[in-house]
Amino acid sequence: MPDPGYMRRSPVTYTGMLWLLAAQLVVMLxxxxxxxxWLIPVLLFSAGWRLRVMQGHMEQPGTIGILIIGSLGIIALTVSGIPRVSLDMMASLLMLGFAxxxxxxxxxxxxxxxxxxxxxxxxxLFLYSQSILAALYGVFSMTVLTASMIALQSSKSTVMLVNLRLAGLMLLLCLPLMITFFVFTPRFSPLWTFTLPSSQAKTGMTDRLTPGDIARLSQSDEPAFRVNFAGERPAQKALYWRGLVLNHFDGKTWTQFADDIDPESVKTVLKTNEYNIKNRLVKKGSGLRYSVIYEKTAQPWxxxxxxxxxxxxxxxxxRxxxxxxxxxxxxxxxxxLLSYPLALRDVILPPWRQQLALQLPSQGNPRSRQLAQELLAKSPTKSHFIQTVMNRYRTQDFYYTLRPPVLQTTDTIDEFxxxxxxxxxxxYAGSFVFLMRAAGIPARIVxxxxxxxxxxxxxxxxxxxxxxxAWTEVWLENxxxxxxxxxxxxxxxxxxxNLQTAVSEEGSFLEGQLLTFAKYNWLxxxxxxxxxxQYAWRKFVLGYNGETQSQLMQRLFGxxxxxxxALIIASLFxxxxxxxxxxxxxxxxxPQEAPEHQLYRRFCTLLEKQGIHRAPSQTPHNFAQLAASRLPALASEIQTFTNNYIQLCYSPPEDSDSHxxxxxxxxxxxxxxKAIKTLRKTTGT
Amino acid sequence: MTPWKTARQQWLQRRFPPSREITLGLRQVFVIPTATSAALLVAVLILFLMAVNFQSALIYGLSFWLLALLVVAIFFTYRNLSGLTLTALRSSPCFAGEKAVFELRVEDIAGRSKQAIFIGWSDEDLVEIDLPADTSTLIKLSAPTRQRGYFHPGRLQIVSRYPLGLIVAFSYAQLDMKSIVYPVARLQPVNEQATLVHSSSEGGAEVPRGTTDFDGVRNYQAGDSPRHIHWKNYARTGNITTKSFVDFSVHERWLDWDTLSFAGIENKLSHLAARVLQCHQEQQEYGLKLPGTTLQPDQGEAHMHRCLTTLALYAPETSEHA
Structure with missing residues (x-):
């Protein structure tokens, strides 16, 4: 087998090196x-050094030099604050080596x-981001990487575009096979667990409610999740996407529980099973089936x-x-998911749960407490009281604004x-729950x-x-x-x-964002x-997992x-x-051979099998004479065929006749x- | 040679019969993965494990794409060789131990462009060619020789890893071409006179229009050298006359096999070859006598090649027979 050593010995050309540097930059950016x-300057430094060496301006770094530079990089990584054993560290090390x-x-x-x-x-990169943009960038990186692979193989410096075009063509031709593999290859469950990227900022709703939080969220037009209803879409005002329940108030901030525990512990405390939930429900109304795709938040909610x-x-x-x-x-x-939005929840509430929903700080906000007592005294029933409080927000001059004044005192509820x-x-939700609890009615913020x-x-x-x-839930008997x-x-x-309409006069919708689609109608x-x-991307590409795969296969092939x-993959292949x-x-x-020449070539191979070879110098006429003398039984047929061929070649008839x-x-x-075949049979037997 | 190797040689012989013109096609081109593609497979495996562990559809896609790239590279690498046509043009002779040079025309049958194709007989003498679309190129390939006589170069290797280096496509071509290899030119320490048969000037024939001995005076003819004009006579008579000279073919030599006193056929041939070169350089006329063959004295490039070819193809059996 020729596997010549020239490949191993051959050095990278200057153009090849430039390509390599470009590909490295594209991948690392x-x-x-x-x-x-700082990994990028490291890359520029080392690639710059190499280019200078190739131009003959600098010396190749020695083993000691490489060791020093290498250990400097590793020291820099260890002091950079990335956890030692994490994906970030592995990725950074890979990047450092790459540079x-x-x-x-x-x-x-x-x-x-x-x-x-x-x-x-x-x-x-795809571990960090799975957006369409990341995927497109990934395709771009692949093209550049493949193009530099081509540049490394070609000895001369071709135009940049030629390599890119060839790489693009190759990747494009790969697509059908890649899709075949993607659709049909069985999916496996993870072999071992990894610590996921930890440096990611948490986004979306958090487990604490200080008045500033939701105002911050209202300035973001990022999607939180997308919903596809199996049946009829519920009315807009019924779409309360319930996430966290905030039970505890410390006078300033609402949190889930009294002692501020971390989300992981909350999860273990709260986790329950389907039967527990069903036992505490009284189903009413009809079920609503829908599927949701949640965006990444780095939180469990x-x-x-x-x-x-x-x-x-x-x-x-x-729970x-x-x-x-x-x-x-x-x-x-x-x-x-399957929801029953009209079902009754916890018709019977144990006393300790009631206590949880009545918690208030022992002091503070005296005027609010007093107001609650006064209104309760005037109300015949609890629901009457609740209605009075609700109406109070409408009848008194409360304003809905995303630019509320900063509350100065510690008695924030009173001040508001x-x-x-x-x-x-x-x-509104905070003050409402405060008033409820002050009147002895279990309530909580959602x-x-x-x-x-x-x-x-x-x-x-x-x-x-x-x-x-943020809204509230109040517990009422029955x-x-x-x-x-x-x-x-x-x-x-x-x-x-929606929010945009609610604050349209104020003009505060997404005011922190200079350029956003949602702000302008024409966009x-x-x-x-x-x-x-993006939704299709989430649903069909990112959401394509073992489950959806087996569903699709079931639908397509039974x-x-x-x-x-394997057979399907093979036939597609x-x-x-x-x-x-x-x-x-x-x-x-x-491609260019005329039909008569093709026939003549087949004629020659036919005779070749009979042992009659045509020398390149022989004219068809001479060859026919030779063949006729060797195969006298077929002499006339050989002659007529050759004459026909010669006629077609050298004195072609009119267009209409040529066919x-x-x-x-x-x-x-x-x-x-046919005659030759029969001849072979007779001579063979 | 092991039986397997002989079988392989025979098979290659059948698969690649000698021909003046060879076009590479499906039957001629072999395609095998290189070590780089093994490395790529490792990368694909790592990506696949990443995809499984992080349940990432995009990384699944990436690993499958790379795998598909490996497969499509087979087709692209094959395409880079297929349709390549080699035509044997000519060969130039050389002395044994030197490199014989063969000239070939390389083109693509469909006029496609080709890149980074390596052609040669051994790994050391590979020529790299790039063929832009619709062009043909002439290449000179050299092959080391050892013995005098006809030299048939072995099967040509044609190798390409373009475009990705993941796959190597290779083929062989047994081009029906040969070159003459002259004997090594090596003088033996012998009595110089022994090789000169007729060394006396007495027996030499006159060669007119020479430069050495005065022959007489004749009328000037256009083209006579000014140095030979009889200026004294011109001054005396006013007629332009030319002194004419003759050469005696005293330097005409016979390079004769039989006069060589030392032993060894190859030594004799080498010595004669060296003498041929010497005589040619001195622009002398010389003839060659070998057992069974005689070349009449002559001079010039063609004569030298004729003599050297005769020496190269000299078959000893006939000499012993004589």
């Missing part, structure tokens, strides 16, 4: 968002190692129409009728209810999202961060937990339509189209055995190969080949 930025490798790239082999590492780093009675996907039930992810949502999570009277959902934007094209609902909302939303009293447009259709693209899958052969121009053998002559030549050829 997006990772700089997630990993130490340093160009210091010693001399042979094509080294360069190949760099390129293969580059492909791995594209995979690492999930949002749904409460109460959920059935979950398909990786999530758990919580307070919420649902939670089993681990922090690091990549888009898809669930299919009696002096400032300006605020948004968090203020944080989540309200509403969402309906996408007609994609037939789904997008809930954005600015849809973040009714269990009942939802009350005091914001509805002040700004009904917020609930019935809205573009935005919706982009969003439906029951599939492993053998059948066959078709794709044919496609490649045709598109690469490998299927045609003699007929060609046909004649064909029949002559066929009879000749």
């Amino acid at each position: 997006p990772l700089a968002f997630y990993l130490p930025v 340093y490798k160009s210091l010693e790239v001399i042979q094509r082999r080294d360069a190949m190692v760099v390129i293969l590492t580059g492909y791995l780093l594209v995979g690492v 999930l949002f749904a129409l409460s109460p959920v009675v059935d979950i398909q996907g990786d999530a758990a039930f919580g 307070d009728f919420r649902i939670m992810a089993r681990k922090n949502v690091m990549e888009p999570l898809q669930l299919t 209810l009696f002096s400032s009277r300006r605020g948004f959902c968090a203020h 944080a989540g999202y309200q509403g969402g934007e309906w996408n007609e094209k994609g037939n789904y609902l997008t809930v954005h961060q600015y849809d973040a909302h 009714q269990g937990w009942v939802r009350f939303d005091p914001t509805l009293m002040v700004a009904p447009q917020r609930i019935e339509q 809205n259709s573009i935005r919706k189209r982009l969003d439906s693209g 029951k599939l055995s492993l053998l059948k899958t 066959f078709v794709i190969s044919l496609l490649w052969l045709v598109s690469l121009g490998l299927a045609r053998r003699h 007929a002559t060609l046909q004649r030549l064909k029949t002559r050829f066929n009879s000749l080949s």
Whole structure:
């Protein structure tokens, strides 16, 4: 086998080195968002050094030099604050090696190692981001990497575009096969668990409610999750996406529990099973089935129409009728849920749970407490009292604003209810629950999202961060937990339509963002189209896992055995190969040959099998004479065929006749080949 | 040689019959993965494990894409060789131990462009060619020789890893071409006179229009050298006359096999070859006598090659027979 050593010995050309540097830069740039930025200057430094060496201006660094530079980089990584054993550290080390490798790239082999590492780093990028943009960038990186692979193989410096175009063509031709593999390859469950990227900022709803939080969220037009309803879409004002329950108030901030415990412990405390939930429910109304794709938040909280009675996907039930992810949502999570929004929850509430929902700080906000007592005294029933409090928000001059004044005193509830009277959902829900609890009625704050934007094209609902909302639940005998939303009293447009309408006069919608699609109507259709693209991406590409795969296979092929899958892949592979052969121009053998010449060539091979070879110098006429003398039985047939051929070649008939002559030549050829076959049979026996 | 190797040689012989023109196609081109593709497979495996562990659809896609790239590279690498046509043009002779040079035309049958194709007989003498679309190129390949006589170069290797280096496509071509290898030119320490048969000037024939001995005076003819014009006579008579000279072919030599006193056929041939070169350099006329063959004295490039070829192809059996 010729596997000449020239490949191993051949050094990388200057152009090849430039390509390699470009590919390295392209691969490393997006990772700089997630990993130490100084890795890029390290790459530029080492690649610059190598280029200077190639130009003959500098010396190749020695072993000691490389050791010093290498250990400097590793020291810098250890002091950079990245946890020792984490994906970030592994990715950073890979990047460091990737950057340093160009210091010693001399042979094509080294360069190949760099390129293969580059492909791995594209995979690492996908661990950090799975958006369409990241995927497109990944495709771009792959093209550049492949193009530099080509540049390494070609000896001369071709135009940049040529390599890129060839790389693009190759990757494009790969697509059908890649999709075949993607669709049909069985998915496995994880072999071992890894610590996921930890440096990611948490986004979305958090487990604490200080008035500033929701205001911050209302300034973000990032999508939080997308919903696809199996049946009819509920009315906009019924879309209360319930997430967290905040029980504890310390005078300033609402938290889930008294002692501020971390989300992981909350999860273990709250986790329960389906039966527990079903036992505490009285089903009413009809069920609502829908599927949700949650964006990554780095937190475990999930949002749904409460109460959920059935979950398909990786999530758990919580004791307070919420649902939670089993681990922090690091990549888009898809669930299919069944909810009964009208069901009664916890009609019987044990006393200790009632106590939990009556907690108030021992001191503070005296005027509010007094108001609660006064109103309660005037009300004949509890529900009458609740209605009075609700109406108070409407009748007195409360304003819904995203720019509330900063509350100066420690008695924030008093200050809000009696002096400032300006605020948004968090203020209203907080003051409402305070008044309820002060009157001895169990109540709690619920944080989540309200509403969402309906996408007609994609037939789904997008809930954005600015849809973040806080409302309340009050426990009433025989009714269990009942939802009350005091914001509805002040700004009904917020609930019935959306936040943008509610604050349109104020103009504070997404005011922190200079350029955003959601702000401008004329850009809205573009935005919706982009969003439906993103939804499709989440649903069909990122959401394509073992479960959806088996569903699809079931729908397409029925029951599939492993053998059948292999057969399908093999046949698709066959078709794709044919496609490649045709598109690469490998299927045609003699593209320019005229039919009569083809026939004559077949005639020659036919005679060759009989042992009569035609020398290149022999004219058809001479050859026919030779063949006739060797095969006297077929002499006349050989002569007529040759004469026909000569006539067609040298004195071609009129256009109309040429077709007929060609046909004649064909029949002559066929009879000749038949005659030869019979001849062979008779001589053989 | 092991039986397996002989079988392989025979098979290659059948698969690649000698021909003046060879076009590479499906039957001629072999395609095998290189070590780099093993490295790529390792990368694909790592990515696949990453995809499984992080349940990432994008990384699944990436690993499958790389795998598909490996497969498509087979087709692209094959395409880079397929349709390549080699035509044997000419060969130039050399002395044994030197490198014989063969000239070939390389083109693509469909006029496609080709890159980074290596052609040669051994790994050391590979020539790299790039063929832009619709062009042909002439290449000179050299092959080391050892013995005088006809030299048939072995099967040509044609190798390419373009475009990705993951796959190597290779083929062989047994081009029907040969070159003459002259005997090594090596003088033996012998009596110089022994090789000169007729060394006396007495027996030499006159060669007119020479430069050495005065012959007489004749009328000037256009083209006569100014140095030979009889200036004294011109001054006296006013007629331009030319002195004419003759050469005696005293330096005409016979390089004769039989006069060589030392032993060894190859030594004799080497010595004669060296003498041929010497005589050619001195621009003398010389003839060659070998057992069974005689070349009449002559001079010039063609004569030298004729003599050297005769020496190269000299078969000893006939000499012993004589």
